[in-house]
Amino acid sequence: MTEPTPQHAAPRTIPRDQHAISRKDISPSALRVLYRLHEAGYGAYLVGGAVRDLLLGEHPKDFDVATDATPEQVKHLFRNCRLIGRRFRLAHVVYGREIIEVATFRANSDDGSGDRETDEDGRVLRDNVYGTIEDDAIRRDFTANALYYAIADFSVRDYTGGFDDVGNRVLKLIGDPDTRYREDPVRMLRAIRLAAKLRFSIDAASADPIPRLAPLLQEASPARLFEECLKLFLAGHAEASFLRLEAHGLLAALMPETAAALASNRSGALRRMLLEGLRATDARIAADEPVSPAFLFALLLWPAYCRTLAMLQAQGVHAAEAERRAADRVTLHQVATVALPRRFSLPMQEIWLLQTRFSQRQRKRVVRLLAQPRFRAAYDFLLLRQTASDSHAADIAFWAEAQRDPDHALAVAALRPSLDEEDGAAEGGESRGPRRRRRRRPAAVGH
Known part of the structure; x- marks a missing residue:
């Protein structure tokens, strides 16, 4: 088993001639922010996913900046800046439609000011205690995201071993995995998403606690889990994300009824359909075609709907009524974990309920x-x-x-x-002529 990454790794500076990052691949707006901070005497670094993606030869969509300037000092430098957030105080420098997020180096320890707060389970509620670049690096989630591109000399600064991990395509958590996942259980989903997106393997020490800690996801905000689902399945790597959720025991925590239905479907037909739908979703995104979250969740929850429908029909519930009840029941149970908005859940149910009408x-x-x-x-x-x-x-x-x-x-x-x-x-009889139609009740669609 791979040993967990130590809290402090030996700092390493990779000079310009030993890495592949070029300023021509960096957003001009991000460069403006970096240069102005540097000229004002502050440390200025491109950080996180942008540095990782540039090292991999990818084209980042977002460029984040880290600095030792406080949010107020950043705002003083840029007229086009606004400060946001209470849990994490950040500066947003706005250039038209592009926003460059500027974060001040944060420390992992509490300085007694009350600007860092955790609950009794270790989850971070507020984190605005500022520190050094070394402090900032070790409080980030994965080593691949803790790399800093310095505008002062165009070097890459590595404090956690992330430069080699990116080269080896390994996703490794910084610090004790058990503690880090308890701080923020959604970090487990983030590990799955990044590994699927980047085609990285997950370091064994970082992967081992996930099945055991998966139930902690039930304590996360359902609204936040909905946003994470969109990132997992609507970013072009839906099939890989789903397979990794299954492999690491997270599907049952995120979509328990779907997981149960797939486990009980001996023929594997439902799983084949689901995976084919996710592959089609990835293909549409690759072709820059739209994908509706309603259709996505209709696909993801279809196994649960089929299983619930079969159970209701076995209890003698009339077919049309069983369909409505199954749709409502699956939706109601799922929104307790993932807050699926009504603008998506109602069309999702319509897609299900229309299926029987194709044979009429x-x-x-x-x-x-x-x-x-x-x-x-x-x-x-x-x-x-x-x-x-x-x-x-x-x-x-x-x-x-x-x-x-x-x-x-x-x-x-x-x-x-x-x-x-x-x-x-x-x-076995003749047609009985006009029949009085029974008035249909409107489908009970709700949460």
């Missing part, structure tokens, strides 16, 4: 379904279901034709018997 191809129903606002999303979902079962082939063929040539599809649908005729035939 009477003319009036075809017209109504084609006009349904969620039709296209529901149809795309039906295509994914073909991955789990080829029983949907006839429905897919009909509705594909209905979109290409609606008139022809409606003509075909007109030849099908009405629902009343089908009911009569099923009972």
